[in-house]
Amino acid sequence: MSMRLNLLVASAALVFASAAFAAAPQSKPLTSSQQKMADCSHAAKGKTGADYKSAVSTCMKGDSTAAAAPAKMTPQERMSACSKQNAGKKGADYKSAVSACMKAH
Structure with missing residues (x-):
């Protein structure tokens, strides 16, 4: 009976360990271009369509004159x-x- 209890405990531990390992995110850090895209996308938040694409494109190219222009205020x-x-x-x-x-x- 002790052998069954040991097997049950070991099985339960294995199940919990595998579930914890599977739940942990296995993401790689972003590359520099991916991080830049994320930053540019965040900076263009609120814009839609062609305005969004233009803002992200300008940001990705590194055009500092467009980035320095103040946003239009409501x-x-x-x-x-x-x-x-x-x-x-x-x-x-x-x-x-x-x-x-x-x-x-």
């Missing part, structure tokens, strides 16, 4: 930035300063 982002920029102003001064800031961006 009206909400512009309003937030202009509001923060003119935080100390009140009334008509605030409204005119924010209006001028919105037109400039």
Whole structure:
């Protein structure tokens, strides 16, 4: 009976060890070009279609002038930035300063 118990314990240990080994990810580290593609894809997040392809292509080529160009801000982002920029102003001064800031961006 002891032999059966030993075989059962050994079998259970083997099953758990093989399941743990199979569950562990066996991924290789990314190559430099794969990492660059992942970074460029992350940088182009939110763009779709031709804009996405163009942004990733430019990034992959290493064109720093396109990468240095600021992203186009949404009206909400512009309003937030202009509001923060003119935080100390009140009334008509605030409204005119924010209006001028919105037109400039």
